[in-house]
Amino acid sequence: MIPKIPIEKFLKLYKSLPQDLQEVVSSEKTGEEVWDICQRYGIPEKSEEILDVVGLVLIGLLPPEDFRTALEKDLKISSPIAEKINREIFRFVFFPVKLSLEKIYKMEIEEGGTVKEKKEDIYREPIE
């Protein structure tokens, strides 16, 4: 079950988001992408719930790395389908705003839907 955020809190978080994320959150294109993906994988009845989880990621409340787990555990979607949906949503919804998501979650997002923790490059070439 996906928790419902009070509208006041949602708006507060929304206003604190970077511009591109605000546009994605307020655009109906996101919902249409999710609906198309759900229909493609034969789970149109789950589209609203998946959209709720996508919303949590975009608003900064659910790290992208936990998105797939949420699909499997909270929405009870089978693992292979969850994997495919995860990949497609990363590609069409999260990847276009990857820089902003990386900034708010402090991580690196790859197109395939994998997420790496952002680490500082500490390797240095020996001087001598």
Place this chain on the structure above:
Amino acid sequence: MGKVSKRFSSFSKIKILIFLLLLTFPNFAFAFWQWLASIGSFILSTTLTILSVSIVVILVLQLLLGAMGIINTILSNLVSWIIRPGAVGWNYVNNPFVNAGLEITGGFVSIGLVLALVAIAFATILRLEGWDTKRLLIKLGIVAMLVNFAPVICGLIVDASNIFMYYFSERIGGIGVLTTTFLNIVENIIGSFLGIPIIQQLNTVAIAILQLIFQIYLSFCLISFLLLFMFRVSAIWIFTILSPIAFICWILPATKRYWDFWWDNFLRWCLAGPICAFFLYLGARAAEIIASPPPGTPLPFASVQNFTTGPLHQIIPYLFPLGLLNLGIILGVQGAGVGSQIALSWARRGVGWVGEKAVRSRPMRWAMGKVGQTPEYMERAASWLRRWDALTPVASGLERGSSAIRPYLAHYAVRAREVTPPEGFEKMTPEEQEKIVQSPVYRSYERAQLLGKMAELGTLAKTSEEFQKRMATEMQLVLRNPALRVHFGNDIKKFYDALFNELTEEAKLNLAPNPQTQAAWEKIISEREKELREEYDKNPEFKNLIDKELQRGRTFRDIAAGILHFEQIRPGDVSKVPGRAIASIEAIWGAHRMGPAKFQAIINAFDFQTAQSLLEAPGGWNQMYQNVKGKPEEEIALLLKQRKENPHFFNWLFMSELGRQLPFSGRDVLVREFRNYGIFKTHVSEYEKFAEEIEKLNDLTEMERQLINIQHSYNSAIARKEKERAKMLNALSLEIERRAKEIIAGMADKNEVDRFLNRFGQLHLQPGFRQGPADKVIPTINSELYKRWQQLP
């Protein structure tokens, strides 16, 4: 005497004839007098308008010409002074300023000579090409000797040029002759103005305007000359100061270009004096000759008099001296050295500034406004002339003329009415702005501009409600004037963008840019009115809200117009709307068709609650569900209706993350009936088709029911008809029986009875007769006939 009395008697006869005609046809007489009265009023009003315009225009022109005359007199005296010997009081090459400068540049002479010598030495050692040592040494020697006399040489050249200049300046009788003559002409114009007929006053005004143009042009020429001569003095001083350095620069090939520059410009400035003085002299002389020609000399441009009367022919010849002055300036500037263009550009700017000030002065703007209104007057005259069919071609011609000249004059009409906001208006508080706008100094159209400015700044939203209402009423009146709404429609639109809840249907339609848009808006207003009335009948809370609006004098159509305006305002303008307007019925109903961008703009400009109240208030999308709660069919119908009237916002409420967070009552209905929006979206077309078919089916059932009703009505009508027929037959049968008894009783013999029986028997065989009223009475008639037959012998 006899002839006179004959004429008089024939004239009296005509009058009596007209009088009798009018007496005989009173309606015609009334119409005739009305026509005569309207002609009289038109002529009177037109005459008064022309007279008032002419008087004001001529007074304004008088003031301007007077001012220009004084300015030009001063300028001509200054020019005469600057070109005379010793005008500045100092000698050109021997004065404290030049001496101080020469002390500095003279100090460089020795160093310059040594450096030139060193340069020649190096050029000799290095054998540089083009450095002819022998020639350079000779030049060095010459310069070394002459350099100390450089100011003297300059003085010689300047004096030589000044000799020619003073030759002309001494002969200039006075440039003021031009201005004096012009002023005399003006006096003649003003003096004779009130004594000449109205039609000729227009001619006089035109001449006065021409006169003004001449004066402005003359002042431009005089300023140019003045600046040129002043610059010449300064330029010669500076070139004299620089002369020692320029002389040294002459020695070496590498520095020779500086010498060339100095020499060229010095000579040009020296020569500019005599050139300008020559043309100034020519111009002034020409003006003198034109003003008082020698006896027996025909006036120049005599042909001009063939088509002009009055003082125009006195002005036209002055084009020649003005042309000479202009030629003098062009040649003087071209001939003068560096910096001379500045004089011309300053003169241009100065005259431009004066012209701008004059044009923007209040009386001038009024006069320009009147000129700009010519197309309106023409249109008014055309509509007046259209009352008579015979004058329709004239009216059409006037209308065509009006539309042809409108684009050219519209600019003047607008510019003339432009109002400049008081200084610092933008930074004032809304209360301060409110006070200024209400000042009686401003006219309604000026107020419209200030209100447009306030709407743009967003301060209109913060003014008092009373002020907003009062201004809305005034703007409605301004929009009634076709000319004002063309010129200031944009400002008034901005005003109503902020205060759409004060908009009336009339004002909205007057804001339409063309008749096509107006017709389209009228249609939309009717549609919105219909929607409002439907909701009014079934939604009690909404009814209360509307009733409040109706109580304050607004109508359904006014509200509909406000709704349309709210629908049309851009999301960016929402921030300029006061809270009172955003909570109005116009905004609530207008929100039915707003886009997501406008909704977000309301959240940003106000807060979430304000935006949400547009859905929750009576008439809002959410409140409408409360009204049909517990009626699933009506709930679905409402859902489909909302989707149909605003598909974009409806889709956004379900498909965007932000929209999905908003409380929307239709969401529950949708989830209950369709599970989710995606499924709804996929199947809604089928559902709508189904609903359409159901509707059609309902229509068919309704039709069947109506047909049955019609059948019932038909049957009852038939039954009624039969009943009536029977009633009538009975009545007729009795009558026939009575009549038959009378006829039978009157029969005199048995033959008559037999003849009747034969005839009656034949009739009885006819089917029509048998169905008729006589059929019933046949037995009675037969029995009566038999009785009679027995009675008769």
